[in-house]
Amino acid sequence: MTGRPRATNTNKPSGNMIRDSALGLVPETLGHYMALNRNIWESGPLSPAEIEMARLRNARKVNCVFCKSVRYDIARADGLSEDRVAMIEDDYRDSALSEREKLILAFTDQFLNDPGGLGDVLKAALLAEFSTQELVHLSMVVAHFSGFSRCAVALGGMPDSLPIMEISLPQ
Amino acid sequence: MGWIGSGNDRDQTLRVLPDIAATFDVLYQSLWTQPHLPAGILELCRLRLAQLHGSAVDMQRHDFEIPSDKRNNLTHWDTHHSISAAERACLAFTEVYAMDVQALTDEHAAEVKAHFGDEGLVLLVEALGILDGMTRLSLLWQFPAHTSEQSAVGTSP
Numbered sequence: 001m002t003g004r005p006r007a008t009n010t011n012k013p014s015g016n017m018i019r020d021s022a023l024g025l026v027p028e029t030l031g032h033y034m035a036l037n038r039n040i041w042e043s044g045p046l047s048p049a050e051i052e053m054a055r056l057r058n059a060r061k062v063n064c065v066f067c068k069s070v071r072y073d074i075a076r077a078d079g080l081s082e083d084r085v086a087m088i089e090d091d092y093r094d095s096a097l098s099e100r101e102k103l104i105l106a107f108t109d110q111f112l113n114d115p116g117g118l119g120d121v122l123k124a125a126l127l128a129e130f131s132t133q134e135l136v137h138l139s140m141v142v143a144h145f146s147g148f149s150r151c152a153v154a155l156g157g158m159p160d161s162l163p164i165m166e167i168s169l170p171q
Numbered sequence: 172m173g174w175i176g177s178g179n180d181r182d183q184t185l186r187v188l189p190d191i192a193a194t195f196d197v198l199y200q201s202l203w204t205q206p207h208l209p210a211g212i213l214e215l216c217r218l219r220l221a222q223l224h225g226s227a228v229d230m231q232r233h234d235f236e237i238p239s240d241k242r243n244n245l246t247h248w249d250t251h252h253s254i255s256a257a258e259r260a261c262l263a264f265t266e267v268y269a270m271d272v273q274a275l276t277d278e279h280a281a282e283v284k285a286h287f288g289d290e291g292l293v294l295l296v297e298a299l300g301i302l303d304g305m306t307r308l309s310l311l312w313q314f315p316a317h318t319s320e321q322s323a324v325g326t327s328p
Contacts, residue, residue, distance in 0.1 A: 004277065022293050026207060026290055028201055029205055032198035111307055116311075133188060136175060139175070140191055143301075143305060144304065151297055154296045155292075
């Protein structure tokens with residue numbers, strides 16, 4: 001983990017956390033990136049709490065300190081408590097999470113660990129629990145947040161730890 | 172056909188979520204037209220990710236036309252004469268990114284910035300996130316590779 005940012009946005013601050021980050025150096029893509037982020041949260045069939053579970057599982061696996069520290073307000077409003085967040089650990093299979101929630105985490109792990117190795121048992125369980133639209137949504141959730149967290153890590157400047165921060169969807 | 176729905180490729184699969192598909196498509200297309208990193212280099216990095224992940228579907232895909240000499244010698248990009256110093260800097264960054272993003276160093280980033288500045292580095296990192304994610308989904312969705320070398324979907328000029 002590096003403490004030094006590898007790219008710096010020296011533009012005049014706008015007050016928008018994302019636009020003022022290094023990502024703001026590439027306005028040609030940033031607006032589209034943020035539009036996709038909004039649609040990921042608001043235009044798919046999975047609930048905000050379910051999206052947040054996949055996002056946090058990815059954040060922990062990729063070890064993005066910033067992503068791990070963030071809690072989206074809409075996910076909390078949807079019922080995702082810190083007690084449930086604490087269950088998103090490697091032993092989640094033995095936790096009190098629902099089978100549906102465990103499948104969300106299993107899918108996320110498959111994407112991160114071995115995307116080409118999905119077996120018949122997990123595939124059948126996913127098809128039994130989720131609709132096609134839900135599976136495509138979950139796929140895009142995981143791909144999107146995986147890319148975002150890797151982006152944050154790759155650009156450096158990540159502290160060793162951060163307190164929990166509740167945020168709203170960036171505009 | 173993949174297992175996740177009736178789609179046989181990325182575009183068909185995403186079609187069940189039209190709003191997300193539309194915004195993703197606009198973002199994806201913007202990667203190939205932005206001014207900070209040549210689209211040809213981005214295509215090399217996308218193909219290298221596909222090689223490292225073992226995704227035949229993504230190896231067959233053509234998002235931007237590049238010389239066949241570069242495409243055919245991508246496995247030994249670090250020594251082949253067709254690959255420029257700027258391309259090597261981006262490919263070196265891509266390889267480490269794919270294997271362990273935490274292992275990227277300031278030196279990897281500095282090599283990219285020496286050619287393309289801070290903006291080029293940010294674009295590369297942003298693009299790799301999207302390209303890596305979609306390569307993983309191609310594998311996870313278990314799309315079949317074409318039997319002959321042909322373009323799946325692309326924006327080649």
